[in-house]
Every structure is written in C-alpha cells, then in structure tokens.
C-alpha cells in the first residue's frame with residue numbers, strides 16, 4: 001500500500017461520515033486507485049495532495065465526491081427475479097386491493113444505483129397492472145451518488161447492462177436503441193421520480209410508501225446506522241406497507257420495528273406497532 005496509514009485513516013473516517021461505509025484496511029489499494037481519478041478531475045497531481053486539500057478545507061463537495069467514488073454500484077435488471085415475482089403476484093395485488101378506494105400507490109427504490117431496479121419496477125407495473133391508468137402512482141428512486149442519479153434519470157444502458165436481467169422482448173418494448181446504448185422510452189422514464197438522498201441524513205418526506213426496496217446497501221452500514229435508517233424508514237411507510245432488503249441482508253439482531261415475513265422463497269418485512 002502506498003497510501004500513508006494516516007491518510008488512509010483520515011479517508012476512512014471521511015467516507016464513513018459521508019456515506020456510512022466503513023472501509024477495511026484491505027480496501028486501501030482500491031481506495032487509492034479510485035481517488036486518483038477524483039484527484040485528476042479536480043486538477044491535483046496525487047491522492048496525497050487530495051488528502052492535503054481535504055485536511056486544509058471543509059470542502060463539502062469534494063468530500064461527497066470522495067465518498068461517492070468508493071461506493072459499490074453493482075446492480076442489474078430484475079435482480080433476484082424471485083423477489084419481483086413475489087411483488088408482482090403476491091404483494092402488489094394486496095396493496096392494490098387495499099388502496100382501491102384512494103387509487104394511490106407509492107413505491108420507493110432507495111439506493112437505486114443507476115436505476116435498473118426502479119425501471120424493473122416500472123416495467124413490472126406496466127406488464128401486470130396496465131389497468132391502473134386512473135391511479136396516482138409514483139415510483140421514487142434515490143441514491144447517495146449524484147452521478148448514479150444522473151445516469152438513472154437518463155435511463156440509458158449499454159448492451160452489456162441490458163444483457164444482465166432484461167429480457168429481449170421487454171428491451172424492445174420499453175427501450176429505444178441509440179447507437180450501442182438502449183434508452184428507456186419517455187413513458188417509462190416519466191413513471192419514476194429521481195432524487196439524490198443520503199440515507200444517513202434526514203430525507204424529505206415523499207411517502208407514505210406502500211412498498212420499499214432497500215436492497216444491497218444496509219450491508220455497508222454498522223448496526224447503529226442500520227437501526228437509525230430503518231427506524232426513520234418506518235415513519236415513511238404505510239403501517240400496512242412492505243419492505244424488501246437484499247437477499248444477503250438480514251434485520252436479525254437489530255432492534256427495529258419490523259416483522260419478518262416469508263412468501264414462497266422470499267423474505268420481506270412489515271412495519272410493527274411502535
């Protein structure tokens with residue numbers, strides 16, 4: 001590792017305070033590599049000079065860029081297909097029956113990366129619930145990263161990205177080809193509202209949500225941070241709402257107001273009385 005230990009320690013604390021992610025010592029080389037691009041982009045010759053600038057000044061924008069540079073943005077269309085099957089066939093029909101009087105549906109893809117999860121949800125609604133035309137439906141998609149949100153809003157994906165989980169017939173139906181990229185058609189994009197939201201900080205009230213997908217992000221947080229986010233999230237959900245977290249994540253061991261439920265081979269959580 002060429003990054004000085006003191007610089008790594010400084011960066012680790014900065015990233016944790018910005019995004020909640022705690023970097024292990026083995027991440028030092030990746031950190032240095034990713035921050036070399038940030039340093040270059042702001043005209044600095046090295047990561048060492050980037051650290052010097054961050055130590056000298058309270059530069060909120062630069063600190064955010066550093067945190068964003070080390071986030072893991074791995075995602076794909078219809079990731080964990082069984083979850084989308086459960087949502088389509090077992091969860092949304094219940095929500096729609098419950099909300100039939102007010103014709104209102106709110107879905108939040110929190111930590112959506114560059115948008116595949118939110119577009120998957122929008123396609124799912126188009127396929128299975130096409131007769132909800134007179135409903136007030138909002139899919140909110142958010143992420144910490146400004147770059148990810150910009151990309152998600154654009155809705156343009158490479159051939160390789162669409163090859164990951166997006167069936168060819170859905171690609172043809174919902175996307176337009178632009179050179180080597182596929183862009184979500186305007187009617188798909190307009191079903192989603194994009195926001196930059198850092199889950200560590202208070203977020204604007206956008207609910208109450210019937211369904212929340214908070215997947216593959218909790219694993220980066222320590223238990224007190226998870227608890228804090230999940231308690232605040234409870235306040236943004238309808239009392240009869242549904243929460244899905246990542247397949248490799250669990251709320252076991254956390255003191256949070258949710259009840260674990262299983263449908264077929266999927267797990268979700270329902271708000272518990274506070």
Ligand SMILES: C[S@@+](CC[C@H](N)C(=O)[O-])C[C@H]1O[C@@H](n2cnc3c(N)ncnc32)[C@H](O)[C@@H]1O
Pocket residue numbers: 018019020021071072073074075076079110111112113114117142143144145148197198199200214215216217220246
């Ligand atoms: C691995 S991706 C998960 C994407 C998608 N939910 C999925 O499951 O495919 C994790 C995302 O969490 C975002 N993230 C990390 N820390 C965050 C925070 N404090 N607030 C909001 N988003 C955060 C990252 O920018 C990244 O896009």
